[in-house]
Amino acid sequence: MVIPLHARVSAELRERIHRGALPPGASLPSEARLCAEFDASRGTVRTALATLRHEGLIIGGQGRPPVVRDTASGQPFESLVSFTAWAERIGRTPGQRTVEIARRGAGAAAATALGIGEGTPVVDVLRVRSLDGEPVMLERATFVEPVGRLLFDFDPDASSIYAHLARQGVDLHSARHTIDALAADRHDATLLGIAPGAPLLRERRRTLTAAGEPVEYGDDRYRPDKVTFTIDNARPGVPGTTPDLRVRKQAE
Template sequence: MTPLHARISTTLRDRIRRGELAAGSSLPSEAELCQEFGASRGTVRSALATLRHEGLIGGGQGRRPVVRDTAVGQPFETLLSFTAWAERIGRTPGQRTVEIARRGASAAAAAALRMAEGAPVIEVLRLRLLDGAPVMVERAAFVEHVGRLLFDFDPDTASIYAHLADRGVDLQSARHIIDAVGADETDAALLGVAPGTPLLRERRHTASAAGVPLEYGEDRYRPDRVTFTIDNARPAAAGAGQELRVRKDAEK
């Protein structure tokens, strides 16, 4: 039999997931939860501690717990778009475009985009900022019919992804491969670090609903400013999927 505290946390988790307890809203008080579940205060606190550990609720230390904005994890757009992500976490996104160029695909881009090495792609190199501070160097290679939509667009003013979506480009799925790499001379100059400084690297394969590759990107983050967080928990019941959330976080 499932312990009462686990049944309480499961019930509250479901309410959060279904949006019955919306992001930013307060949970019922401990007294109300004790009454609803016929539980002691210690049991309710234990259930709340679970949700707090899972990142679903914040607050506490005497204050009413609040459903965290990140409780449902990172929406698709904000894992793809730096601009959408920054706005969601309440920061001001910025960018400085170093170049936008039509040139032959590198070996890595060609493999990702399933084209011949040297076939034309549109490459973008941008420095991305949060509240004016450099946090990431973005290198993206777009297939030609997508990338040429960027030549009538000022990539210093807004989100490339939002622009492409407006133009009807079907960016449906993304794979993000995360590892670490030392800063090259370009990274070092743009991010204000020494060459060789460890950076958090995200290589991104973005594709259409039909699985056709449209973009291959490589983003290099200052790890003192941005991290990725994965939360998971054992499945609540046999056969159930595990709880899993992914989030990109910025240092304050």
């Protein structure tokens, strides 16, 4: 896989931020120095910085070198909601095979999560997600109908549902992720190519707008030998300086 130079520059800087070589509050090297270090054009360096700014890792930069945010703690919101955004962030190639997209009445779990009555029309999506061509996750997402209907204009085999919804103006702002484990049933096992009864790492997700309206209920089932969650925490340090909590999803 050929990685564009701007992505390599952003990956290297991201790594320095996560490793602490560029701690919160630190200034990044100037554009001129980054150009020299990476043998890159100014446009390439600016693209890389724009990526980090979009991810919330750095702020500022109009005329001055940007600064590492003190929220540079773990993966940004997108990476814990969008499989595509996550995979690209960690330098892997995401894939998807859509098993079904269906308008139907909400089941009990989705209805509770979405604050609607059981049987209210919703849009269900079931996809097998892969990393570098290998199936690692079963993605079940239930969208409230006004949002889900936007997916019928979209090829869910093509790319990220969340990027599509964002382009349509759907405002996904916060999410609660509940992590547990369960045994693969026969259907899950067939789709993932594993033995029935094998343990799966499950992330259920309730995604809200900024106004607190539920938009999506997700039930994502990962092969635990392929994907894990990592939590870093510490006793509080000097306020404002030490991020004492980080969460990341990792590929093995």
